[in-house]
Amino acid sequence: MLSYRHAFHAGNHADVLKHAIVVQMLRYLGTKDKSYWYIDTHAGAGVYALTEGFAAKNAEYETGIARLWDRTDLPPLLADFVDEVRALNPEGGLRFYPGSPYLAWRAMREQDRMRLFELHSTEIDVLRHNFRDAGRRAMIYEGDGFDGIKALLPPPPRRALVLIDPSYEDKRDYARTLSCLEESLKRFATGTYAVWYPQVARMESQRFAEQLKAIQPSGWLHATLTVKAAPADGFGLFGSGMFILNPPYKLASELKAALPYLVDALGQDANASFNLEHRAD
DSSP: OTTOOGGGGTTSHHHHHHHHHHHHHHHHHTTSSSOOEEEESSOTTSEEESSSTHHHHHOGGGGTHHHHTTOSOOOHHHHHHHHHHHHTOTTSSOOEEEOHHHHHHHHOOTTOEEEEEEOOHHHHHHHHHHTTTOGGGEEEEESOHHHHGGGGOSOTTSOEEEEEOOOOOSTHHHHHHHHHHHHHHHHOTTSEEEEEEEEOSSHHHHTHHHHHHHHOSSSEEEEEEEOSOOOTTSOSOOEEEEEEESOOTTHHHHHHHHHHHHHHHHOOSTTOEEEEEEEOO
16 A cells, blocks of 8 residues: 555564565575576565664564574574674664665675566655666666566566565455466466565455465465464454465475574564475475
């Protein structure tokens, strides 16, 4: 929705799960010489200030990245992610948080390309400013990523990570995500697709994982991080999930170490838990 600003939630527990996985998948793509594309359907602003503006109002980062910031016992997947956040904060304090586009930019090599969609008129101005020196390596499109992605698939190198990360404030985003995945697979069946979704009381969220699994019988990974009990009033985020089609083969084993750690570090009550399931081809 056009009223949604991700800055309010930057760096929270859901961002930690999403971005730690994104960093690992990008690193995997970079292990081969052949180029790849990173495509983001809902890119946001790219970088967020944590100590001022929208992010400071609710300080949700204190439930997420701040709890990992000073830890020295991070499992490898989380250590790689926190290293990327540190790169954005060279003076040592936690003042800025990287969105997915910034993390992708850090991972990209000269031969790789990034394609970003953002519909919010203010967010895209910030996004353009943050990537003003990127040249044609990072193309930014003002518009609906659900529709815009169709023209980009398949990408020329036939290697890509596609992140589908709407706000889901509009319940139609669930159905549109499913449709986008189905159409994208028809155009580019071998791409890696990562879908983030919120754990909320809404029925669309509760049945979403099973609907995602039905798109492709194998070659998927599903990870969830629940940080607290569902709110009694039915409102609010209590966890999130990442569903990945055609995931890197090492990702499941890396998450087996990272997810229990996140439960301990980010859990807010006795209901904190994780789930990890995957089905190989």
